[in-house]
Amino acid sequence: MADRSFLTWPFFEDHHRALADGLEDWALANLAQIDHANADQSCRKLVAALGTAGWLQHSASPEGKLDVRSLCLIRETLARHDGLADFAFAMQGLGTGAISLFGSDAQKADWLPKTRAGEAISAFALTEPQSGSDVANSTMTAELDGEFYVLNGEKTWISNGGIADVYTVFARTGDAPGAKGLSAFVVPADTPGLTIADRLDTIAPHPLATLEFDNCRIPASALIGKSGQGFKIAMSVLDVFRATVGAAALGFARRALDEAVKRVTTRHVQGAPLADLQMVQGHIADMALDVDAAALLIYRAAWTKDSGAPRITREAAMAKLFATDHAQKIIDTAVQLHGGDGVRSGETVERLYREIRALRIYEGASDVQRVIIARQTIATLGAIA
Known part of the structure; x- marks a missing residue:
């Protein structure tokens, strides 16, 4: 049993300690036998299980306020038991983070009930082949065409790529050069023009993929926040x-x-x-x-x-x-x-x-x-x- 004395530190409130205790019991009962050989299938099962147990309620917030201490306690506990369980939880939060913090009421209503229940898997599509940490160098485009945006470009090293139901995608809308020209969009995985170009294998198996967008048309209402705020x-x-x-x-x-x-x-x-x-x-x-x-x-x-x-x-x-x-x-x-x-x-x-x-x-x-x-x-x- 890991040291848990840190839970008495003044950083935490009683509800954080109760959360940690409850999750520890759940993890002991549910995370002993995770199949790491089939990461896709295991992640789907883990997202469903985390949703059914209520832990994914912490991954997103319809009110736009995330409790970061709870997120950290959940990730620490899950990672201590199983890395794939931590991955499954974390990507639900990261994938819907933009919707939680900046999304419209309609976007939140469309997706957060599903992702928080474990009924839909989310992903965060930011990285491009030529721009890893240099986000301002992104080249993927989103051109406004009437009531639609047309996406063209590529994203890579996308966690949950290939199994996600919805992607938060960042693309250049031309509002300004560099960082100021990016915008964020909600893109369902079944949108025509979005394809999985490659699945990426790593030393610790996780669902990872390269995504291609070829004249992928999404409604203007898919824009998260305002144009240029990406x-x-x-x-x-x-x-x-x-x-x-x-x-x-x-x-x-x-x-x-x-x-x-x-x-x-x-x-x-x-x-x-x-x-x-x-x-x-x-x-x-x-x-x-x-x-x-x-x-x-x-x-x-x-x-x-x-x-x-x-x-x-x-x-x-x-x-x-x-x-x-x-x-x-x-x-x-x-x-x-x-x-x-x-x-x-x-x-x-x-x-x-x-x-x-x-x-x-x-x-x-x-x-x-x-x-x-x-x-x-x-x-x-x-x-x-």
Whole structure:
């Protein structure tokens, strides 16, 4: 059982502690045997199960206010039990984030009841082949043609690509150059002209795809917010969900620490447990320190947003950067402490080793987070000086 003493920290309210307790019980009862060999089928089942149990109610908000602490607690707990379960929950939130925060009443009514019930799967289509973290360099177009927008272009590395029922798509409407020329749209997966060009395989299997849009016509009412607000919408959604990526990494790290402690207290060398060796104790100490430091950064960011901060760009970047990079170190140490068993296919720490790597890339790679933190820090301290 992972350490849960952090739930007494002042970042949380009683309803957060009740949420964590209830989800822990549900995860223990439902996430023991997930088939990672068939990610598409498992994700569909997980979304349905999370919806039936009510957990997806937290993934989107018809009122436009997401409780970031709840999102982080859910992602941390699910990731500690199973990475694919965390993925299934997270993509429902990210995929509908723009609708929750900026969508019209009609858009919310059309999709949020379905995604929150697990009856429809959502996806966030932002990345393009030539523009990973450089969103302003997007080239996909959306041209207004009477009462319709016509989409042309390509999106790639789209989570839930190929199994989603609805995509939030960002495209250039020509309002201005660079970031100011992007807009956001709700695009049902069965819209003519939208096709799955390629399915992408990764070291930790997840549904991922490249999407092609060829004269894909959608009604003008599919526009989320106003024309030209796409960059603002995308950054606002990532501002909320970036801290939750750190929370997922924290869940992986806590599981790795649990597995490491179990290993060193039961594995004997020369008649004594590995845990008696001071060098091993030093590794465990470093792992525990990094877990708590990551948790403090994550829940500081979440609490700050929930307390009314309009943006938490710096706090979320710090949380994601530290939590993902240090989770990688924690898991690597856990693999090392397991010896040969650590790299055996099917072992928990081997699975964690594959699952953590992508979190240091998606929703802004680690070096991108460093740029964000540096710019925010220079701007803040420069203003003070």
